[in-house]
Amino acid sequence: MTSLWLEEPAVPRAENRLDGPVDVAVVGGGVTGCAAALVLARAGLRVRLHEAREISSGASGRSGGFALRGGAMLYTVARRELGAKRAKQYWQLTERALDHLEELAGDALRRNGSLRVAVDEAERDELEREYAALREDGFAADLVDGPFLGGIRHPTDGSLRPGRCVRRLAALAAEAGADLREHSRVGSLEELEAENVVIATNGYTDGLVPRLGDVIVRVRGQVIATEPLSRRMFDCPHYARHGFDYWQQTDDDRLVLGGRRDTQADQEFTAEETITEPIQRELESFAAELIGAPPKITHRWAGIFGHTPDLMPLAGRVPGDDGVWVAAGYSGHGNVLGLACGELVAQAVLGRPAPELELFDPARLL
Numbered sequence: 001m002t003s004l005w006l007e008e009p010a011v012p013r014a015e016n017r018l019d020g021p022v023d024v025a026v027v028g029g030g031v032t033g034c035a036a037a038l039v040l041a042r043a044g045l046r047v048r049l050h051e052a053r054e055i056s057s058g059a060s061g062r063s064g065g066f067a068l069r070g071g072a073m074l075y076t077v078a079r080r081e082l083g084a085k086r087a088k089q090y091w092q093l094t095e096r097a098l099d100h101l102e103e104l105a106g107d108a109l110r111r112n113g114s115l116r117v118a119v120d121e122a123e124r125d126e127l128e129r130e131y132a133a134l135r136e137d138g139f140a141a142d143l144v145d146g147p148f149l150g151g152i153r154h155p156t157d158g159s160l161r162p163g164r165c166v167r168r169l170a171a172l173a174a175e176a177g178a179d180l181r182e183h184s185r186v187g188s189l190e191e192l193e194a195e196n197v198v199i200a201t202n203g204y205t206d207g208l209v210p211r212l213g214d215v216i217v218r219v220r221g222q223v224i225a226t227e228p229l230s231r232r233m234f235d236c237p238h239y240a241r242h243g244f245d246y247w248q249q250t251d252d253d254r255l256v257l258g259g260r261r262d263t264q265a266d267q268e269f270t271a272e273e274t275i276t277e278p279i280q281r282e283l284e285s286f287a288a289e290l291i292g293a294p295p296k297i298t299h300r301w302a303g304i305f306g307h308t309p310d311l312m313p314l315a316g317r318v319p320g321d322d323g324v325w326v327a328a329g330y331s332g333h334g335n336v337l338g339l340a341c342g343e344l345v346a347q348a349v350l351g352r353p354a355p356e357l358e359l360f361d362p363a364r365l366l
């Protein structure tokens with residue numbers, strides 16, 4: 001039940017203790033909360049971050065490790081839903097966030113691209129349309145013929161060791177003076193002595209601000225990792241079937257593979273962070289199909305992420321709650337977006353809201 005990523009040794013970090021009122025309390029110690037704390041602490045604010053368990057113990061330490069540009073929807077869908085200008089602005093924001101992630105994460109990020117492939121003609125057509133739209137707007141992308149029915153190579157994407165990455169962000173935030181409190185579950189906003197509160201609890205957002213819990217639906221994702229394979233088969237993160245299947249090979253040649261939640265859709269809308277037999281069986285047989293023989297599974301895990309009705313995160317001020325901010329709801333696509341939104345909200349708290357923040361205004365759903 002342990003995520004491969006969380007088995008890595010901890011990244012050493014400074015311990016700070018800030019007692020009494022602070023400028024900002026951040027709730028949640030995943031990529032979002034750590035990114036926000038880092039920006040705020042570097043700006044000289046007194047920041048206290050509360051994490052119920054340990055840094056990166058939520059979805060951030062349990063993901064498939066894909067570092068992708070864009071949002072949870074296809075670029076063509078973003079253009080239709082947001083308009084061409086805003087869709088382009090959205091994708092550009094995430095490309096910049098990827099570059100910034102590379103600076104912060106060190107060897108936790110490899111920019112080896114990603115491959116999104118089609119399993120049938122309809123998906124292939126969709127990807128061809130997405131490729132044309134991306135190229136039209138000047139984004140790097142290559143059309144490929146295989147594996148499966150081919151698809152799009154996104155050359156600026158990458159492969160992440162997410163636990164290592166988020167622990168590094170936390171260490172940088174601590175170095176800048178943030179007080180990072182692990183095993184510190186926040187029961188209600190009233191207990192926080194802070195001028196501003198940033199809610200960064202993504203799929204674990206429930207009782208703190210019930211209105212947020214109503215729009216950020218909790219979804220479970222499950223993953224397996226194999227022992228190192230005898231050969232290199234996949235040079236970058238791969239995903240297919242609209243992201244319901246995803247796999248990559250780590251530096252030490254393990255296959256990390258997740259998804260298949262569409263096969264048990266009803267059961268996977270849950271906050272229970274446990275693996276289940278039917279999905280694990282699905283993942284194992286897909287791994288065997290890819291490798292050509294049943295692999296030895298060494299790790300199995302589940303994580304919870306937050307899904308929103310329009311597949312866009314909520315980042316910004318929570319309407320009607322003075323001094324309360326949120327960055328959450330990445331709909332399974334938060335490794336890069338989490339960094340972007342954590343930073344956007346932090347900049348807004350500092351009184352320097354970036355124009356992109358408007359894309360994610362929580363008021364659209366609340």
Ligand SMILES: Cc1cc2nc3c(=O)[nH]c(=O)nc-3n(C[C@H](O)[C@H](O)[C@H](O)COP(=O)(O)OP(=O)(O)OC[C@H]3O[C@@H](n4cnc5c(N)ncnc54)[C@H](O)[C@@H]3O)c2cc1C
Binds near residue numbers: 064
């Ligand atoms: C199985 C799986 C695979 C995924 N694969 C990918 C992928 O390949 N690429 C990608 O981009 N995205 C992926 N995602 C999504 C991505 O992991 C998340 O979007 C991202 O990690 C969200 O980060 P976060 O910091 O917002 O939330 P989290 O990392 O979930 O952090 C929230 C934290 O808040 C803490 N918390 C909750 N309530 C409280 C409280 N009351 N008080 C204090 N602390 C609290 C939790 O313990 C948790 O650590 C995947 C998700 C899952 C579950």
